[in-house]
Amino acid sequence: MGRVLAAFALPLSAPAQGADVLVAVAANFVRPAERIVDDFVEMHGAHVALVAGSTGKLYAQIRNGAPFDVFLAADQRRPALLEDEGFALAGSRFTYAVGRLALWSGREGVEVHADMLRRGDFRKLAIANPELAPYGLAAREVLSRLGALAWAQERLVTAESVGQAFALAATGNADLGLVAAAQAQRAGHGSLWLVPESLHEPIRQDAIMLARSRDNAIAAAFVAFLRTDARGVIASLGYGVASR
Structure with a gap:
């Protein structure tokens, strides 16, 4: 029912392998993701596991067949690449947080x-x-x-x-x-x-559903939750939220 936070490594732990939804999450967003998962699990009773790492490493693992359902990146480039390369579901990409x-x-x-x-x-x-x-x-x-x-x-x-x-x-x-x-x-x-935002390009963090989640209704529900109910949690923990 709960969720597992695993350090970035393969092979995955047994709890992660048995999850209804396996989420790859950028290292900066681990704590908010834990809160969001707790709220989602309380509402849906699903087992959601988190695997954390740098966006670049997670991207490489997804391309090499890691069995993630959802990718919460710390940029827009890697989710867009996964969509273009066929590793993610077209049209499922959106900005879930804006970092500082x-x-x-x-x-x-x-x-x-x-x-x-x-x-x-x-x-x-x-x-x-x-x-x-x-x-x-x-x-x-x-x-x-x-x-x-x-x-x-x-x-x-x-x-x-x-x-x-x-x-x-x-x-x-x-x-x-x-x-x-x-x-x-x-x-x-x-x-x-x-740091003033004028000193660097915006840190817009995109989420995307990955190809293996095509028929995973719980993964789709988690992404919908991230788009809507989770916005308050994201804002309360120091991130901007993109307009809908």
Whole structure:
């Protein structure tokens, strides 16, 4: 009846294999997805399992046959590619959340601002891998637009996902992290600067139903729930919601 949160790995665990709906979810959206699944399960009594990872890695696994029903990406590009390549159901793609980026320190009382990046007032900066994670790509755009990308390269600590980048900053393995604002706000501690949206392209996160879910009525119901009932949860946890 419940849901399982699995680290990104194959083969899948037995609980994940037995799920009515198997959802691949971008690392930044794991906590909201858990809340949404809890609400959906309470209403429908289904077994929904979550498998989390970077958007790029999940995309690659889907193309290699991973048995996911729904993909909650952190960008628009990978769901669109899956639709074009025939791995997803045409016409099922939509934007479920709009993310923000934050510069975050796990320490209290730190004056976090753009000049820290411009002047290099840090030893290590954690970002997600720009090749795999949309939040990492946005972080690289921020550094570039602030004129800090070239010299900051040697101080970057690159994580596979934005969730791992946040963990590096939270544990002190990096002084700062360019991470999902929702993660930083939810932490309830530390110091943050909300990065102006003018410094990077919009982080529009798309969902799509995958080809194997064509006849899965529970997967269709979950996606419908994400489009409607879940909007309040998404907004309450620090994400924008696209107009219907």
